[in-house]
Every structure is written in C-alpha cells, then in structure tokens.
Amino acid sequence: MTTALELDERYGRRRRSRASWIIGGAVAVVVIIIASWVTVSQSIDTVDADDLSFELVDERTVTVRFQVTTPQGRDMACAVEALDEEFGVVGWKIVQIPAADTPMQQLTATVPTVAQATTGLVNSCWPL
Structure with a gap:
C-alpha cells in the first residue's frame, strides 16, 4: 500500500510546515490592519455637500443654497458652479467655510455669471 508521504515524494508535493502557516497568517493580519487604517484616515477628512436649492437672480447672477457635512474644527472650501x-460652466466661485462646532452647516453662495445660467450647484468641497 502506498502512503501519503510516498505519494507526496513521487509527485513533488511538499507539506507546509506550521511556521509557514503562522507567518502567512501574520502577514494577512498586518495587511488587514493597514487597509483598515487607510480607510479610517481617509474618512476622517471626508466632506459631503448637498445642493438644497438655487435661484436665478438675474441674467448674470445665481444664488445657490447648499449644506455641507464637515469634520468639526476644520476650515473647508467648496467650488460652487x-x-x-447645455451644462456648460458660465460662472464659478470658491467659498471659504470657517471651522464650526457643528458638523453640518447650511450656506448660501452668490455666483456671478458671464451668460444666462439655468442651474447652480456645488461641484466639490475639500479641507484646508
């Protein structure tokens, strides 16, 4: 009768030692910890902006109301368009948002335009 050891030697299979399984497991744990830290550190500075409304004041002005959710105690900036x-940009403005005690703020920005606008919105926001 052929034993498992003889079959392993015949077909070139090697048995893994217990140490290799421990090292592989330790490497997997380190990779999971690093991936988790990267995810958490990126979400700390996350800024979320929601458009609430816009008003066409005249042919050269749009007022945009929006709400931002920011990390507390951080200055922010938003690009309002x-x-x-035809969805072409006819005006834009960078709005500076000072640090606040609350994570959610409602703001209004008046954007000058070079042509008649049909809408206004927040393009993006970022921490300063």
Missing part, C-alpha cells in the same frame, strides 16, 4: 442649459 453656475451652468447653462
């Missing part, structure tokens, strides 16, 4: 009917 005015778009025409």
Whole structure:
C-alpha cells in the first residue's frame, strides 16, 4: 500500500510546515490592519455637500443654497458652479467655510455669471 508521504515524494508535493502557516497568517493580519487604517484616515477628512436649492437672480447672477457635512474644527472650501442649459460652466466661485462646532452647516453662495445660467450647484468641497 502506498502512503501519503510516498505519494507526496513521487509527485513533488511538499507539506507546509506550521511556521509557514503562522507567518502567512501574520502577514494577512498586518495587511488587514493597514487597509483598515487607510480607510479610517481617509474618512476622517471626508466632506459631503448637498445642493438644497438655487435661484436665478438675474441674467448674470445665481444664488445657490447648499449644506455641507464637515469634520468639526476644520476650515473647508467648496467650488460652487453656475451652468447653462447645455451644462456648460458660465460662472464659478470658491467659498471659504470657517471651522464650526457643528458638523453640518447650511450656506448660501452668490455666483456671478458671464451668460444666462439655468442651474447652480456645488461641484466639490475639500479641507484646508
């Protein structure tokens, strides 16, 4: 009768030692810890902006109301845009948002335009 050891030697299979399984497991744990830290550190500075409304004041001005959720105690900035009917940018403004005690703030930005706009929105926000 052929034993498992003889079959392993015949077909070139090697048995893994217990140490290799321990090292492989330790490497996997380290990779999971690093991936978790990267995810958490990126979400700490996450800024979320939601458009609430816009008003076409006149042919050269749009007012945009928006809400931002920011990390407490951090200064922020948002790019607010005015778009025409073909979704071309006809005006934009960078809005500086000072640090606040609450994570959620509602703001209003008046954006000057070079042509008639049909909408206004927040393009993006970032921590300063």
